[in-house]
Amino acid sequence: MTDDAPLLSVRGVTKWYGRRLGCRDVGFDLYPGEVIAIVGESGSGKSTLLRLLTRQADIDAGTVSYRMRDGSLRDLSALTDAERAVLRRTDWGFVHQDASFGLRMSVSAGGNIGERLMSAGARHYGDIRAEAARWLARVEIDQARIDDTPDTFSGGMRQRLQIACSLVTGPRLIFMDEPTGGLDVSVQARILDLLRGLVVDLGLSALIVTHDLGVARLLSHRIMVMKAGEVIESGLTDRVLDDPREPYTQLLVSSILPA
Amino acid sequence: MSAASYNFAYLDEQSKRMIRRAILKAIAIPGYQVPFASREMPMPYGWGTGGIQVTAAILGPDDVLKVIDQGSDDTTNAVSIRAFFAKVADVKTTTATADATVIQTRHRVPETPLSDRQILVYQVPIPEPLRFLEPRETETRRLHALADYGLMHVKLYEDIAHHGHIATAYAYPVMVAGRYLMDPSPVPKFDNPKIGGCAALQLFGAGREKRIYAIPPYTRVVSLDFADYPFERYRQQGTCALCGADDTFLDEVVTDDKGGRMFICSDSDYCEKRRETASAKERPHD
16 A cells, blocks of 8 residues: 555535534545544534444445445445444544443453453453553553543543554554543643654554634644535645635634633 | 133234244343343242243244253242143143253253253243342443443452352353353352353343343353462262262251261252163162
């Protein structure tokens, strides 16, 4: 596979909820190792788009194609449920704003990390545990907490644990929905730092949905601005944030509170 | 009301045919939970209504029925169900495992090996092995459809992480014929090895949950485990105080309020047969 072939190719994706528009005619290519941020205010269709791309909801029109590990570009709609499930638990990672969507809150941290390994067929307890401990260290969680459940964890630790759970199977694409939403600024900064390091080290591609332009600037290469279900502007992150063309984008950029 | 006013084996013929269709499907897809239209039975849920409906559907006039509860033929449940079928189907009943053609059981597999002329019917309270890990039925069905069973191993992982060993002692999950994850009903894990490769047909009925599943004869059944924490059979360390068996599943019986206790075979028929054989050897001229 060459780096000039897109990993994820999206064309004309449209979704209606009855007569209400979810998103309309969204199209972009995500290349290996690239991070794209989707920004916009609440209700602009960012999360809807993420749900459509990961096939948690059906799309009304358009195609989403993904480059499989064998190099072939496959339409996700043409995959069987079983194939999509395998993608979801091996090749893709998810970091949700609400950790309880991504974690089993009553299962230990080690068990949470191990679940994806065991789904993929790992059957050696010692190996699974060692791998879980290694990932805890990598996301800077004290390894002594390996047998504690995430409901005893702080918000920041839960996000770190989600990241570890997503990355343990060596995915190529990671979907993040407001990964630092609701965290205080210093915790946010450390998690963003961690994410940025991991994305570079592992050569991950990522799609990040956020309303926080600071997050977008720090993590993403390219940015797409959504408003009322449509992408109104896209381009290199620095270009869009420093020289916004659309009035709405200019409004967004100028709305950032000075630190 | 006299017994003559009941249809043979209590259920009407259409109901029995419906249950038999579910059973046939269950046999065709080993370990798969087949929904069926569970009927009201003249006893409460939890008393074995699923097992009784399966038994009623497969029983013929020539069958010999044995009913055990926790291995014993003489507990209330076992006695009542045996009396029920003696009344409504007029079939012969027995307590001898070897003589029975249909054995309905709760919580045990008999110690005596079963033959290919026998059918073992289990009473099942909760057929879904993933129920306590994933409460949504829609989701567990999807996991079965995709054979996505990592979650069950998470349970075993948690056991080891918290207790140092796989602490699940009964209803120990198994893979049937390499495809479906199955709850073997609340039998002790001591019995799991007897379920795989068994010569007898094994049927599982869950009345309240309206599910039937089956293991055909000689089917491969594997208890889930880890490479470094393999499945282990468990029995109380001890011998039966009555028959001296040291390889059977034992019940602990408290004999007084001063800490006195003894272990006896949970399979009462097996224990009795061993004692009869032993006494016959001691007194050959009696």
